[in-house]
Amino acid sequence: MPKKVDHRERRTQIADALMRVAAEQGLEAVSLRHVAAEAGVSAGMVQHYFRTKDEMMTFAMDVVKDRNEARVTAAIAALGPDPDPRQLLRTFLGTLLPLGDDSRADGRVALAFLAYKAVRPTTAPQLREETAQMVSFLGSLLPGNDETAAAGLLALMEGLGMYLLGGQYTDEQALAALDTQLDRLFKATDRS
Amino acid sequence: MPKKVDHRERRTQIADALMRVAAEQGLEAVSLRHVAAEAGVSAGMVQHYFRTKDEMMTFAMDVVKDRNEARVTAAIAALGPDPDPRQLLRTFLGTLLPLGDDSRADGRVALAFLAYKAVRPTTAPQLREETAQMVSFLGSLLPGNDETAAAGLLALMEGLGMYLLGGQYTDEQALAALDTQLDRLFKATDRS
Numbered sequence: 001m002p003k004k005v006d007h008r009e010r011r012t013q014i015a016d017a018l019m020r021v022a023a024e025q026g027l028e029a030v031s032l033r034h035v036a037a038e039a040g041v042s043a044g045m046v047q048h049y050f051r052t053k054d055e056m057m058t059f060a061m062d063v064v065k066d067r068n069e070a071r072v073t074a075a076i077a078a079l080g081p082d083p084d085p086r087q088l089l090r091t092f093l094g095t096l097l098p099l100g101d102d103s104r105a106d107g108r109v110a111l112a113f114l115a116y117k118a119v120r121p122t123t124a125p126q127l128r129e130e131t132a133q134m135v136s137f138l139g140s141l142l143p144g145n146d147e148t149a150a151a152g153l154l155a156l157m158e159g160l161g162m163y164l165l166g167g168q169y170t171d172e173q174a175l176a177a178l179d180t181q182l183d184r185l186f187k188a189t190d191r192s
Numbered sequence: 193m194p195k196k197v198d199h200r201e202r203r204t205q206i207a208d209a210l211m212r213v214a215a216e217q218g219l220e221a222v223s224l225r226h227v228a229a230e231a232g233v234s235a236g237m238v239q240h241y242f243r244t245k246d247e248m249m250t251f252a253m254d255v256v257k258d259r260n261e262a263r264v265t266a267a268i269a270a271l272g273p274d275p276d277p278r279q280l281l282r283t284f285l286g287t288l289l290p291l292g293d294d295s296r297a298d299g300r301v302a303l304a305f306l307a308y309k310a311v312r313p314t315t316a317p318q319l320r321e322e323t324a325q326m327v328s329f330l331g332s333l334l335p336g337n338d339e340t341a342a343a344g345l346l347a348l349m350e351g352l353g354m355y356l357l358g359g360q361y362t363d364e365q366a367l368a369a370l371d372t373q374l375d376r377l378f379k380a381t382d383r384s
Contacts, residue, residue, distance in 0.1 A: 023311075024311070025311060026307070026308060026310075026311040026312075027220075027307070028219075028220030028304075028307075028308065107310075108307075108310045108311055111306065111307045111310055112220075112307040112308075112310075112311075114303065114307070114354060114357075114358055115218070115219070115220075115300075115303045115304040115306070115307035115308075116218060116220065116304075116307075117358055118218075118299075118300045118303055118304075118354075118357040118358050119215075119216070119217060119218040119300050119304075120218075127358050127359065127360055128358075128359055128360050131355065131358075131360035131361070132360075148365075148368050148369055148372050149369075149372065151361065151365055151366075151368075151369045152348055152352075152369035152370075152372065152373050154351070154355075155348050155350075155351030155352045155354070155355055155361070155366075155369060156344055156347050156348045156351055157351065158350070158351035158354055158355070159346070159347030159348055159349065159350035159351030159352075159354070160344075160347045160351075162306060162310075162347070162350055162351070162354065163323065163346075163347055163350065165306075165310040166306055166309055166310050166319050166320075166323075167319065167320055168319055168320050168323035168324075169323070169343065169347070173340075173343055174343075174347075176340050176343075177340055177341075177343045177344035177347060178344075180340050180341065180344065181344050184376055184377075
């Protein structure tokens with residue numbers, strides 16, 4: 001089935017070009033024309049796989065989500081058996097912070113995606129659902145299953161990520177802010 | 193001097209159109225063509241006042257900063273004489289959260305601006321300086337002049353703002369997360 005193989009290869013080639021444009025020039029620079037130039041194909045060929053800018057951006061965000069999931073899974077596996085809740089939270093949130101080059105590139109895509117979605121509230125339900133699941137998961141690891149603290153912790157992580165990407169905070173500052181917050185949350189009810 | 197008056201009026205007209213395009217369609221939609229159409233003038237006329245997209249975006253962000261400053265100043269004035277540090281912090285951060293329609297529109301511009309700047313690190317020094325000043329100011333209001341806690345608090349506010357704009361958090365959720373964090377920070381060293 002040579003046609004099917006070509007199709008998959010071409011799609012991967014275009015998707016890779018899309019991710020490079022998004023990471024280097026910003027997600028707002030993603031267009032049929034830019035992606036076609038980067039992939040070395042025609043705009044019509046790009047349009048065969050991604051019909052609109054919205055489809056391209058959603059695809060880019062899905063790639064970033066998959067990569068983040070893989071990073072988190074690997075980092076948690078590296079903790080060994082039976083990590084405690086604080087370790088799990090620290091690993092989870094710390095891994096999602098854009099500290100290395102790869103995760104900074106992905107973080108820029110995610111930030112641009114959120115900025116793009118913020119003016120298109122019709123697409124919010126899925127984001128809302130994903131965030132609610134995340135808050136619930138984080139809450140389950142916190143003393144007292146505290147979902148308000150979990151919502152704050154997730155927002156703290158997003159804000160730190162934003163300031164890391166903008167260069168306003170250093171890696172050390174961001175990690176110190178995350179660690180002291182975890183200390184605070186775990187000490188508050190630690191009566192041992 | 194009729195020419196000078198025309199000039200100022202025209203500039204205001206174009207600047208208003210720019211802010212409407214940014215708030216309604218997203219900052220990434222800001223272009224000579226879009227702004228010209230919204231203002232009902234030629235693209236050449238827009239270019240006379242704003243030469244590049246970067247100039248337009250920086251202008252939009254400056255307008256948002258001025259409006260935020262005015263909102264914060266008014267809210268703090270309304271506290272009356274001698275507000276305590278916690279009240280000041282709550283008013284300051286709560287006013288910067290995108291809760292009303294106007295501040296949501298401004299928040300979308302700010303979020304898009306940060307996403308845009310995140311791929312252009314050469315422009316970071318000014319942002320870094322402004323953020324450092326903000327952290328220092330917030331720290332001065334916290335028990336123990338705690339700058340790490342202040343950096344976390346500012347990031348929390350940004351993250352809450354992002355989730356408010358994306359519709360992931362409700363107003364109530366965001367304010368609860370802010371208030372419980374302030375409780376935590378002020379209780380930690382409250383030995384009265």
